[in-house]
Amino acid sequence: MTPMRDQLPHRGLEAWKWSDLRAEVAKHDPAGFDASMEATVSLPGDVGEARATVAEPDDLMGRIAAEYAADSVALRIPDGASYDRPLELSNLSQGNGRVVIEVGEGATLDVIERHDGESGFANLDIRYVVKAGGTLHRTVLSSDGPEMIRHVRAHVTLWDRAGFKQTKLTFGGAFSRLETRLACMGAVDVEMSGAYLLDGSRHADITHYIDFAAPGSTVRDAVAGVVTDKARGVFQGKFHVRRPAQQTDAEMRHDALMLSDTSRVNAKPELEIYADDVECAHGNTIGQLDENALFYMRQRGIPETQARALLIEAFVAARLGDDEDMLGLVRDWLAARA
Numbered sequence: 001m002t003p004m005r006d007q008l009p010h011r012g013l014e015a016w017k018w019s020d021l022r023a024e025v026a027k028h029d030p031a032g033f034d035a036s037m038e039a040t041v042s043l044p045g046d047v048g049e050a051r052a053t054v055a056e057p058d059d060l061m062g063r064i065a066a067e068y069a070a071d072s073v074a075l076r077i078p079d080g081a082s083y084d085r086p087l088e089l090s091n092l093s094q095g096n097g098r099v100v101i102e103v104g105e106g107a108t109l110d111v112i113e114r115h116d117g118e119s120g121f122a123n124l125d126i127r128y129v130v131k132a133g134g135t136l137h138r139t140v141l142s143s144d145g146p147e148m149i150r151h152v153r154a155h156v157t158l159w160d161r162a163g164f165k166q167t168k169l170t171f172g173g174a175f176s177r178l179e180t181r182l183a184c185m186g187a188v189d190v191e192m193s194g195a196y197l198l199d200g201s202r203h204a205d206i207t208h209y210i211d212f213a214a215p216g217s218t219v220r221d222a223v224a225g226v227v228t229d230k231a232r233g234v235f236q237g238k239f240h241v242r243r244p245a246q247q248t249d250a251e252m253r254h255d256a257l258m259l260s261d262t263s264r265v266n267a268k269p270e271l272e273i274y275a276d277d278v279e280c281a282h283g284n285t286i287g288q289l290d291e292n293a294l295f296y297m298r299q300r301g302i303p304e305t306q307a308r309a310l311l312i313e314a315f316v317a318a319r320l321g322d323d324e325d326m327l328g329l330v331r332d333w334l335a336a337r338a
Contacts, residue, residue: 160186
C-alpha cells in the first residue's frame with residue numbers, strides 16, 4: 001500500500017468497526033484513489049462557480065481528498081435567492097473531490113447529488129453552510145455498480161432559524177459510506193430520512209452525527225433498510241447535545257428488514273446529552289416481513305411475489321415520502337428481483 005492507503009479507516013476504529021475501508025481498498029485496488037474528481041455542476045439561476053482553497057480538513061478522509069484535490073469547487077447562493085430548479089452535482093464517479101456550498105441569509109436551495117460510478121474509488125468531501133433563515137434541501141441518490149468503493153462525507157453548518165431537509169437512497173456497492181455531520185449553531189429545524197436496499201454482496205453504511213450547540217432545535221431522523229442475499233447494511237446515528245442546547249427536541253429511528261439468513265445489519269443509535277431540559281429519543285428494529293400481512297394479502301388473491309414487493313415498497317416509502325423519482329428506483333430494484 002501507498003502511505004495514504006495505509007492511513008485509511010479500518011475496523012479497529014470504533015466509528016468504522018463495521019465498515020473496513022482500508023481492507024476493501026487493499027482487496028480491490030480501485031482506480032481513482034490518487035486522482036482528482038472532476039465533478040459536473042449544473043447551476044440554477046445566477047449562481048457562479050469558482051475555485052477556492054479552503055482550510056485544511058480536520059478529518060482523515062477530508063485530508064485524503066485535500067491531498068489530491070487541493071482546490072474546492074466553491075458556490076455561493078445570494079441572500080434571499082430562490083430558484084425553480086435544483087443545483088445538481090454529477091460525474092462523481094472516481095477520484096477525490098471537495099465542494100463548498102454556502103446558502104445566504106433567507107435563501108432557499110435544492111441540491112441533488114448523483115453518485116453512479118461503475119467501479120473504482122470515489123471520495124467526496126462536501127461542506128454546506130446555511131446562514132440565518134436559509135433553507136437547504138439535499139437529495140442524495142447512490143446507484144453505484146457492485147464493484148464501486150465510495151465515501152461521501154457532508155459537513156452541514158446551520159445558523160439560527162435555518163432549515164435543512166435531507167433524503168438519501170442508496171443501493172450500496174462493494175463499499176459505500178454516506179455520512180452526514182450536522183452542526184446546529186442556532187435554533188434550527190431538521191428533517192433527515194433515507195433508505196438502503198442491498199442485494200448480492202453489497203455494503204452500505206449510513207452514518208449521521210448531529211451536534212447541538214444552541215437551544216431550541218427540532219430534529220427528526222429516520223432511516224429504513226432492506227437487505228438480502230449476502231449484503232450488509234450499517235446504520236450509525238448520534239445526537240450530541242451540549243449543555244447550552246436546552247429545549248432540544250430530537251428523535252432518531254432505524255428500521256431494517258432482513259430477507260435472507262445470510263444478510264447482515266449492524267445498527268448503533270446513540271445519545272450523548274449534557275443538557276437537562278431536552279426531549280431526545282432513539283429507536284431501532286431489525287426483523288423480517290410481517291407474515292400475517294403477507295398471508296392477508298395472499299388470501300385476497302395477490303400473488304406472493306407481488307405481495308412481498310408491495311410490503312417492502314410501503315416500508316421504504318414511509319421514509320422516502322412522495323418522491324416519485326426515488327420510489328421509481330425502489331420499484332425497479334424490486335422488479336429486478338421478482
